[in-house]
Amino acid sequence: MSTEYVARALARYDRSRLTLCSIGSHSALEVAYGARAQGLRNLVVTMTGRDQTYARHFAVAEDPVPRGCVEETLQLASFAEILGDDVQREMLARNVFFVPNRSFEVYARQRYDYDEIERRMLVPFFGNRHLLRAEERPSTAGAQSDERDQYALLRRAGIRHPRQLSSPD
Numbered sequence: 001m002s003t004e005y006v007a008r009a010l011a012r013y014d015r016s017r018l019t020l021c022s023i024g025s026h027s028a029l030e031v032a033y034g035a036r037a038q039g040l041r042n043l044v045v046t047m048t049g050r051d052q053t054y055a056r057h058f059a060v061a062e063d064p065v066p067r068g069c070v071e072e073t074l075q076l077a078s079f080a081e082i083l084g085d086d087v088q089r090e091m092l093a094r095n096v097f098f099v100p101n102r103s104f105e106v107y108a109r110q111r112y113d114y115d116e117i118e119r120r121m122l123v124p125f126f127g128n129r130h131l132l133r134a135e136e137r138p139s140t141a142g143a144q145s146d147e148r149d150q151y152a153l154l155r156r157a158g159i160r161h162p163r164q165l166s167s168p169d
Contacts (some may be wrong), residue, residue: 002018003074005060005122006124009122009123010124011030012092013095014095015095015159016073017041017094017095018040018041018095018102019035019040019041019042019043019072019094019095019096019097020032020034020035020041020042020043020047020050020096020097020099020126021042021043021074021091021094021096021098021099022044022045022098022100022101023044023045023047023079023101023103023107024044024047024050024051024054024073024103025102025103026100026103027103027150028044028054028070028100028101029054029069029070029155029159031060031099031101032044032054032058032069032070032071032078033043033069036060036071040097041071041072041094042070042074043071043072043074043075043078043091043094043096044070044072044073044074045068045074045079045082046073046074046075046076046144047075047076047077047078047079048076048077051073051075051101054070054073054097055070055075058070065129067136069150072094073092074087074121074141075092078107078111079103079107079108079112080107080108080111080112081106082104082107082108083111083112083116083119083120083121084118085103088120088121088122088123090126090166091107091123092122094122094124096124097120097123097124097125097126097127098125098126098128098158099126099127100125100127100129100132102122102135104132105117105132106135107133114132117132118132119131133149134149134150135150151164160162
């Protein structure tokens, strides 16, 4: 992924129809609500079987009273499909700015490594796509920590964080 590609994609966007997008998880409703509050459209990427929360229960409705915050959903068989060429083209056509949440990192990492995620995600991000690595947490006690994961960053900054113990003893 080059900065030139992002600049070209942004130049083609219809700025009157910008859309904030995130993976459907606990933070997706906050992104959708915030987008609406700022006058932006929103899109929540859902997974088959998890779509009704967003497409039905939190969908924007006007009668009898205004409610909801989710304007559109994009349903995928698995969240990792978000990096597919067809999905990327669709999001670019919708003028999407992607808000990466921890769920994006977790689900995309089920199929791709960080270099592939950074390279394949063609949609402009809010933030720095290299910070996805900071979301990583060693998954088991005693697991090897990456120099750029969440706990390594906290250690280097001298910030206390929960310790991981290998046994209750």
